[in-house]
Amino acid sequence: MVIREQLAQAVxxxxxxxxxxxxxxxxxxxxPARREHGDWSTNAALASSKAxxxxxxxxxxxxxxxxTENRPPHVESLEIAGPGFVNFRLAPTWLYDVxxxxxxxxxxxxxxxxxxxxxxxxxxxxxxxxxxxxxAGGGRWGVYGDSLARIMARCGYQxxxxxxxxxxxxxTKLFGQSLVARKNGEQPPEGGYQGEYIEQWASEMPDDVDPxxxxxxxxxxxxxxxxxxxxxxFDTWSSEQALVDSGAMDAALEQLRSTGNVFESDxxxxxxxxxxxxxxxxxxxxxxxxxTYFTPDxxxxxxxxxxxxxxxxxxxxxHHGYILRMRAALLALGKxxxxxxxxxxxxxxxxxxxxxxxxxxxxxxxxxxxDLVDEVGPDVARFAYLxxxxxxxxxxxxxxxxxxxxxxxxxxxQYANARIHSIGAQAKERGVVRLPLAEVDLTxxxxxxxxxxxxxxxxxxEILEVAxxxxxxxxxxxxxxxxxxxxxxxxxxxxxxRTDTDPDLQQARLWLAEASRVGLAIGLDLLGVSAPEQx
RNA sequence: GCCCCCGUAGCUCAGUGGAUAGAGCAUUGGUUUCCUAAACCAUGAGCGCAAGUUCGAUUCUUGCCGGGGGCACCA
Numbered sequence: 001m002v003i004r005e006q007l008a009q010a011v012x013x014x015x016x017x018x019x020x021x022x023x024x025x026x027x028x029x030x031x032p033a034r035r036e037h038g039d040w041s042t043n044a045a046l047a048s049s050k051a052x053x054x055x056x057x058x059x060x061x062x063x064x065x066x067x068t069e070n071r072p073p074h075v076e077s078l079e080i081a082g083p084g085f086v087n088f089r090l091a092p093t094w095l096y097d098v099x100x101x102x103x104x105x106x107x108x109x110x111x112x113x114x115x116x117x118x119x120x121x122x123x124x125x126x127x128x129x130x131x132x133x134x135x136a137g138g139g140r141w142g143v144y145g146d147s148l149a150r151i152m153a154r155c156g157y158q159x160x161x162x163x164x165x166x167x168x169x170x171x172t173k174l175f176g177q178s179l180v181a182r183k184n185g186e187q188p189p190e191g192g193y194q195g196e197y198i199e200q201w202a203s204e205m206p207d208d209v210d211p212x213x214x215x216x217x218x219x220x221x222x223x224x225x226x227x228x229x230x231x232x233x234f235d236t237w238s239s240e241q242a243l244v245d246s247g248a249m250d251a252a253l254e255q256l257r258s259t260g261n262v263f264e265s266d267x268x269x270x271x272x273x274x275x276x277x278x279x280x281x282x283x284x285x286x287x288x289x290x291x292t293y294f295t296p297d298x299x300x301x302x303x304x305x306x307x308x309x310x311x312x313x314x315x316x317x318x319h320h321g322y323i324l325r326m327r328a329a330l331l332a333l334g335k336x337x338x339x340x341x342x343x344x345x346x347x348x349x350x351x352x353x354x355x356x357x358x359x360x361x362x363x364x365x366x367x368x369x370x371d372l373v374d375e376v377g378p379d380v381a382r383f384a385y386l387x388x389x390x391x392x393x394x395x396x397x398x399x400x401x402x403x404x405x406x407x408x409x410x411x412x413x414q415y416a417n418a419r420i421h422s423i424g425a426q427a428k429e430r431g432v433v434r435l436p437l438a439e440v441d442l443t444x445x446x447x448x449x450x451x452x453x454x455x456x457x458x459x460x461x462e463i464l465e466v467a468x469x470x471x472x473x474x475x476x477x478x479x480x481x482x483x484x485x486x487x488x489x490x491x492x493x494x495x496x497x498r499t500d501t502d503p504d505l506q507q508a509r510l511w512l513a514e515a516s517r518v519g520l521a522i523g524l525d526l527l528g529v530s531a532p533e534q535x
Numbered sequence: 536g537c538c539c540c541c542g543u544a545g546c547u548c549a550g551u552g553g554a555u556a557g558a559g560c561a562u563u564g565g566u567u568u569c570c571u572a573a574a575c576c577a578u579g580a581g582c583g584c585a586a587g588u589u590c591g592a593u594u595c596u597u598g599c600c601g602g603g604g605g606c607a608c609c610a
Contacts, residue, residue, distance in 0.1 A: 032554080033550095033551080033553095033554085033555090033556080033557095034554080034555070037554070041554090043552095043553070046553075046590075046591085049590075050590070056590075081554070082553080082554035083553075083554070083590075083591075084590090085553080085554065129610065131610095166610065169609085169610070170609065170610080171609070171610060191609095266608080267608090268608055269608095270608095279537080279538080279606080280606095282607095282608095283607085283608045284608095285608085286608040287608060288608080290608080292607090292608065292609085292610090293609070293610045294610095297610095316604090317539070317540065317603080317604050317605075318604060318605065319605085319610090320538080320539050320540085320604075320605060320606095321538075321539085321604095321605045321606055322605095322610090323539090324538090344539070344540075345540095346539095346540055346541075346603075346604075347603080347604070349603095387547090387548075387549090387559095388547085388548055388549075389548090389549085391540060391541075392540080392541060392548075393540075393541065393602090393603060393604085394547095394548090395546095395547065395548090396547090397546090397547070397560090400547085400560070407559080407560070407573080408559095408573085409558090409559065411573055412559090412573070412574090414573085415571080415573050415574075416574090418571070418573085419570080419571060419574085422570065422571055423570050423571095424570095425570090426570050426571095427570080430570090474548095474549080475549095477549095478549060478550090478558085481558080481559090482558090485558090488574055488575070489574090489575065489576095491570080491571095491574075491575090492566095492572095492574060492575045492576090493575080495569070495570065496570060497569080497570045498569050498570070499569075500569085513570095534571090535571075535573065
């Protein structure tokens, strides 16, 4: 059991013992923002004073007195502070337990949670139209979705990463026509695709192929390549056309009809989505007999419901209006809405020379993810994307990522890892051997820098839990930066291999470095960023 | 008009129902006979406005102001 739970339980018991009935459950045990407020703190007295009809400071004092008499493990002293907080000061022994736990559980298991209990989660993201290069926003969703999947996997879920390919419909036809036009040296049709890439691809296109399917393949190859370079891989690429061809779409339409929520109007076929929370009804089949995007997408979501326990769609803010209609369709079909989750991300803006970069040379009116990856490399790009919440619109300064690469946060973290490996290499050279952990006395770790590293490591399980609950990979980014900062401070002030370092202390520090390495490896892996051993 | 997101330091962004709100960049200055100075240390300034809920609000609610996005028989 982790220390926080031990303390919470002790507080709960103490409240009962000093006569607070019923024992409240609305209190928390947390890490105070300020070090001088101790290692852990609880607001239990404040949270229960009103219900108990007691003065919070007096109640806090009683609580502190009781816990001083009946001390939870590692607790050295307690004090009452502020309006009624009870602060715990712990002996560093609790942090030695953390070190041991990190090392013993290792990269695979430290901080791993079983919240998901093995349930499957289907995460769909990017799903850009296969009519051209992936844009910078697509890169954000790619990195975000991939990292979220990694987080979910570490929390006991079985994530399945999926990309939906809209390989039929009006847009694909226009795309094919644009390719043909360019191949024949003509202008693309009205509403067609204008980017330079169309000319490039058209020149690659053989004469005897179907331009639409060839173009889609070309587009998907492009997308797969650039996403793979960013360490984003999908388990499944689902084809809209295949869904229609298989009859799944007709079956879905039939299923919808059987619910009595489908009607004909103005020559089109509509779904009464307004009955299920949407602002208006939506067209399933247009008056010209063509399907809308919506209809196969419903079939696709039915398919996903059949394949996964929980369904997540990662969408750009420009698609948020679409959510209610899909949810309505699923509700109309009697699906459990709790199993369907949509995550909306705000858009990305790239700047250079203080000006927004509005287009790529190749793609025309969009900024390609390719440009970013070629410019700064996958690690820098990924880390930059994962630096902030997807709820916020993001501004990425290309110049900063390029010219000040050495100041870039990703290198700061990777450099910590490189330093650890350098210590290992140096130790080997000098014949310093790390003894088994069980033979090492960790109590020599008393330096504030050493303890800070361990505090950071101890926080990881909580951070992971929050990152999962809030679907927020950037919490991991922040944590790994803080861990790196703690390590750099330790590295600076606590020499390991220097000849005047006490042998026992040296052993303890070697293990502290190893624990740091494990922590950095876990964090970087969740972000999908590499952990180079040399820089 | 309706819906969604955002408004925190000069810039880019974290963060929290609590006790003195943080980081990076930028500025200025300092640190290395010894494990990588891509490091460490120091340095000013900030929660858009107003009510409400609360023992306590920058955090929750509402309104206003400001910015972005969306309101198709496009996808």
